[in-house]
Amino acid sequence: MSLHLNTAAVKFARQLIADGKLKNDQGHWGQHNPDTSQENKFLEKHEIAEYGQWHLGLDETKGEDTKGRYHFPYGDFKTVHRDGLIAAKERAAQQGYHDIEKAADELLQALEKKAAHS
Known part of the structure; x- marks a missing residue:
């Protein structure tokens, strides 16, 4: 698999965080991660490029x-x-995608900073 960082998604996530569109949740991602049905409903109303913005x-x-x-x-x-x-x-980190790991960490820090000031 030839994965690399989706820079459009990083930019989109930064803007969402800046706009306060975040959840500083402590739960397990499995409880919040959209399932196939939710993904398909999103794609019925949005372009695949918009779907891609939600993936690093x-x-x-x-x-x-x-x-x-x-x-x-x-x-x-x-x-x-x-x-x-x-x-x-x-x-x-487990799969060796260090650019994605670093971007996720930077976004996480931005989210926590924004949540602390909200």
């Missing part, structure tokens, strides 16, 4: 119009989740 990893060997192109989700299509960023960071 990009696999350009996959077709541009496929969900399989996108990895490391961090939000629920409305807000950035603290536990989503932690999960992305940990999985990226």
